[in-house]
Amino acid sequence: AQSVTQLDSHVSVSEGTPVLLRCNYSSSYSPSLFWYVQHPNKGLQLLLKYTSAATLVKGINGFEAEFKKSETSFHLTKPSAHMSDAAEYFCVVSDQDQAGTALIFGKGTTLSVSS
C-alpha cells in the first residue's frame, strides 16, 4: 500500500532564505506524487505534480521538487521564501495517474516565515 511520510511537522525560515520540506513515499507502483498547499480558510491548492517525466518538477510560486527513486524521496524546495509562503504543505501520492483514484496524504508540514 502506498503512503507518504513528511519528516517535519513544522519548519520555520526567515524571509529570503531557502525552504526545504521533506517527503518520503512508499508505493508498490510507479507513483504519481504531488505537493498541495493550504492557506488559512482556503482550499487545498496544487503546487506541482510528478508523473515519471522529468525528475525535477517545477511548480507555481517558485517551488520545485525532485523525484529521487533511490531515496524514495520527493522533497519540496524554494530558493527564497516569501511571507506569503506561510501555509500548510501536504505531500501526496497516488498509485495511478488516472481520474477517480484516491490521493494519499502525508500529515502536513506547517511552514512559518519570519521577517
Add this chain to the structure above:
Amino acid sequence: EPEVTQTPSHQVTQMGQEVILRCVPISNHLYFYWYRQILGQKVEFLVSFYNNEISEKSEIFDDQFSVERPDGSNFTLKIRSTKLEDSAMYFCASSAGGAKNIQYFGAGTRLSVL
C-alpha cells in the same frame, strides 16, 4: 478561475442527527471526491464518484455515509446518524477525468458533532 465551493463552512450538529454537506464542483469536471481530516490527523480519502456511481471508496465510507449528485451542479455527502468521531474537516474535490488525476479542492466544511 473556476473553483470548488463548499457550504456551509462550519456545521454543528447533535450526535445521532443526519447531516448533509454540500459541494459545487468545477462545472465541466466529471469525477467527484470526498476526503476528511480529523483534527491532528492526515487527510483521508472517503469516496470517488463518476457517472452517478461510486467508483472507489475507503474502509471509512461505511453504511452511514452516502453520496449523491442530485442535480447538474451539486454533489453531496450525507452522514445518516452522526457520531462524535465524525467531527472533522470534510473536503470536496473534483477532477476533469481521463489520464490525469489532478484534483481541485474546496475550502472544506468543518463538522462539529456535539
